[in-house]
Amino acid sequence: MAFYAWVIAEGDARGIRDCTLEALGEARALADGLAGRVHAVLVGADTGALAEQVKKQDVDGIYRLEHPLLASHVTDAWLVALSSFFAQQSPGLVLISATSMGRDLAPRLAVRLKTEVVTDCIWIKPGPTRDIRLIRPSHNGQFQVTFSYPPTGWLVASLRPGVVGIAPPTRSRLPQIITCTPELFEKQLAVKEIEYLPGDPRRIQLIEAERIVAGGRGVKDQAAWQAIEDMADVLSAAVGGSRAAMDLGYIPRSRMIGQTGTAVKPRLYLAAGISGVTHHMAGVEAEHLIAVNIDRNASIFRRATLGIVGDLYQILPKLANKIRALTGKDRKASR
Amino acid sequence: MKLRIALCVKAALDPIQPLQVSGSPLLVQAKDPQPVFTISPADQAAIKAALTLKEDWHASVSALSLGGVECEDILRQCLAIGCDEGIHLTSEESNHFSPWDAARCVAAEIAKCGYDLVLCGTESLDDANGVFAPILSELLGWPLMSSVIELAINEKTNCLTTLRLVEQGARQRVACPLPTVVSIHPFGFSPRYISVLRFEETENSLIQRILINPEPKESSLQIIEVSPARLRPRRMVVPGAGLSAAQRMQMMMSRGESSKPFSKDKIFEGSVDAAVDRIFDYLREQGFL
Numbered sequence: 001m002a003f004y005a006w007v008i009a010e011g012d013a014r015g016i017r018d019c020t021l022e023a024l025g026e027a028r029a030l031a032d033g034l035a036g037r038v039h040a041v042l043v044g045a046d047t048g049a050l051a052e053q054v055k056k057q058d059v060d061g062i063y064r065l066e067h068p069l070l071a072s073h074v075t076d077a078w079l080v081a082l083s084s085f086f087a088q089q090s091p092g093l094v095l096i097s098a099t100s101m102g103r104d105l106a107p108r109l110a111v112r113l114k115t116e117v118v119t120d121c122i123w124i125k126p127g128p129t130r131d132i133r134l135i136r137p138s139h140n141g142q143f144q145v146t147f148s149y150p151p152t153g154w155l156v157a158s159l160r161p162g163v164v165g166i167a168p169p170t171r172s173r174l175p176q177i178i179t180c181t182p183e184l185f186e187k188q189l190a191v192k193e194i195e196y197l198p199g200d201p202r203r204i205q206l207i208e209a210e211r212i213v214a215g216g217r218g219v220k221d222q223a224a225w226q227a228i229e230d231m232a233d234v235l236s237a238a239v240g241g242s243r244a245a246m247d248l249g250y251i252p253r254s255r256m257i258g259q260t261g262t263a264v265k266p267r268l269y270l271a272a273g274i275s276g277v278t279h280h281m282a283g284v285e286a287e288h289l290i291a292v293n294i295d296r297n298a299s300i301f302r303r304a305t306l307g308i309v310g311d312l313y314q315i316l317p318k319l320a321n322k323i324r325a326l327t328g329k330d331r332k333a334s335r
Numbered sequence: 336m337k338l339r340i341a342l343c344v345k346a347a348l349d350p351i352q353p354l355q356v357s358g359s360p361l362l363v364q365a366k367d368p369q370p371v372f373t374i375s376p377a378d379q380a381a382i383k384a385a386l387t388l389k390e391d392w393h394a395s396v397s398a399l400s401l402g403g404v405e406c407e408d409i410l411r412q413c414l415a416i417g418c419d420e421g422i423h424l425t426s427e428e429s430n431h432f433s434p435w436d437a438a439r440c441v442a443a444e445i446a447k448c449g450y451d452l453v454l455c456g457t458e459s460l461d462d463a464n465g466v467f468a469p470i471l472s473e474l475l476g477w478p479l480m481s482s483v484i485e486l487a488i489n490e491k492t493n494c495l496t497t498l499r500l501v502e503q504g505a506r507q508r509v510a511c512p513l514p515t516v517v518s519i520h521p522f523g524f525s526p527r528y529i530s531v532l533r534f535e536e537t538e539n540s541l542i543q544r545i546l547i548n549p550e551p552k553e554s555s556l557q558i559i560e561v562s563p564a565r566l567r568p569r570r571m572v573v574p575g576a577g578l579s580a581a582q583r584m585q586m587m588m589s590r591g592e593s594s595k596p597f598s599k600d601k602i603f604e605g606s607v608d609a610a611v612d613r614i615f616d617y618l619r620e621q622g623f624l
Contacts, residue, residue: 026591103482104481110470111471135567137463138363138461144560146562152555157557190478191478194496194509198504199506210515267623301601307603323615
């Protein structure tokens with residue numbers, strides 16, 4: 001019997017989320033080991049743009065579950081649509097990222113499919129006896145538990161985002177795209193979304209921030225710190241800093257990044273005037289790290305994906321103006 | 336009518352103490368013969384949420400805990416903080432329950448007693464599966480609101496309105512009719528501390544003990560190994576052919592961050608305008624603008 005991996009894809013206006021790309025890569029590796037197939041399942045009101053993106057990945061098929069009630073990110077609607085969809089499909093591993101949606105959806109879907117669930121996995125791979133091996137951390141990350149499951153029935157698993165990493169697809173299989181309209185009625189949905197409040201980068205916790213602009217000892221005074229805050233405003237980023245920035249009084253302790261502060265994992269980390277000592281960098285795991293520093297020997301350049309040797313007082317205001325001209329964004333004016 | 340709240344609290348093995356893997360089935364246990372159990376931060380937040388509702392809406396709060404004798408101490412702490420009663424669900428055979436079995440036992444008790452609202456933490460400190468509340472909601476057939484950081488009840492409509500934590504700092508305000516299951520995120524509610532006096536007062540309080548005989552759910556999912564945590568290598572683009580064997584190894588060991596000091600294409604030195612253009616182009620290329 002062929003093995004199937006069903007990946008529930010998540011995306012937004014900006015496209016497919018990175019965590020979904022990780023899940024697709026993990027499912028592909030597993031399916032290759034078990035001579036199986038990978039299908040992506042897109043859920044939403046209109047998933048056309050997302051399907052085009054997923055098409056470039058290494059998947060065998062794409063299912064688009066589309067319904068106006070699936071526009072809001074309420075788990076109930078997704079649950080009803082997905083459970084009725086999977087009831088008609090060949091059993092296999094249902095994989096979803098352990099996002100706020102995935103953490104809700106995975107256990108509930110498992111109950112409806114009358115099967116087991118393993119959450120927050122960090123590794124899913126084929127076992128030596130053609131079983132599925134799922135590894136998840138436990139006890140505050142001190143231990144890891146390895147589960148084994150025969151690839152015959154349904155199994156639901158969620159994958160911890162940011163652990164697996166994204167590898168470029170090795171090949172494109174020109175997957176078939178099938179659009180389905182699930183039977184979904186308003187009365188089936190007990191939980192109603194009243195409003196969706198996008199995160200205010202200035203107020204959200206650093207641990208949640210997708211973009212961070214941070215300053216350090218290289219920022220000489222409070223007036224100069226304004227350049228960091230302006231930059232954060234135009235990039236819709238959170239403001240953080242090194243211990244030096246906290247000691248100089250630019251940021252409260254809650255905004256300090258590093259080994260003794262907050263460990264952050266943003267997509268973009270713009271470090272201005274930060275030398276990049278180990279204590280600071282121990283708390284930074286950024287996908288894109290742009291460093292601006294006047295000292296070309298600063299150790300932060302070793303970790304930077306783009307390093308700029310220059311004066312932050314001259315570069316940041318000009319950059320902010322240029323971005324503002326492009327996006328017309330002046331968050332301060334709008335507040 | 337008085338609102339009845341069931342508060343599910345787990346006696347979690349404190350991960351700060353020395354732990355070891357032993358037994359069959361494989362379990363993480365404390366090395367010390369007298370292990371320390373604690374209330375997880377998410378459960379502490381759930382206690383605070385329940386007590387907030389109790390004060391604002393004159394609700395009654397029943398704390399439920401499933402497991403061995405360690406639960407009695409946890410329940411006493413709940414009573415000392417302000418819960419009205421403690422219910423200890425225990426079995427004479429084994430007191431280690433899978434999340435499925437735990438949810439089934441608690442669901443049976445909740446269905447029997449007719450509660451209006453079930454509160455629990457998003458995940459425990461030990462296993463941190465985070466599946467108890469979703470499975471419980473499915474077994475009860477009640478709606479689920481997860482990762483809640485604020486909650487309020489509309490008495491007229493008998494509706495619960497909550498603010499949920501979602502990704503990247505966003506929040507979602509949702510509403511649903513009671514009865515419902517709510518999992519509380521520790522971000523929203525700071526724990527309430529117990530006064531020594533109150534703890535002494537409740538030391539001899541009676542805790543209702545209910546014997547259960549759960550039939551373990553048959554499962555093909557087997558735990559085959561519990562081991563100390565190991566990092567898994569991240570997937571990444573293969574190191575370039577221009578690197579030496581040592582640099583390739585270093586790049587892989589550092590999860591893709593080469594220690595090669597100053598790669599020319601990564602470091603830019605030039606005029607201010609050229610530097611601004613370089614960052615601007617990079618941000619556009621990577622989809623940040």
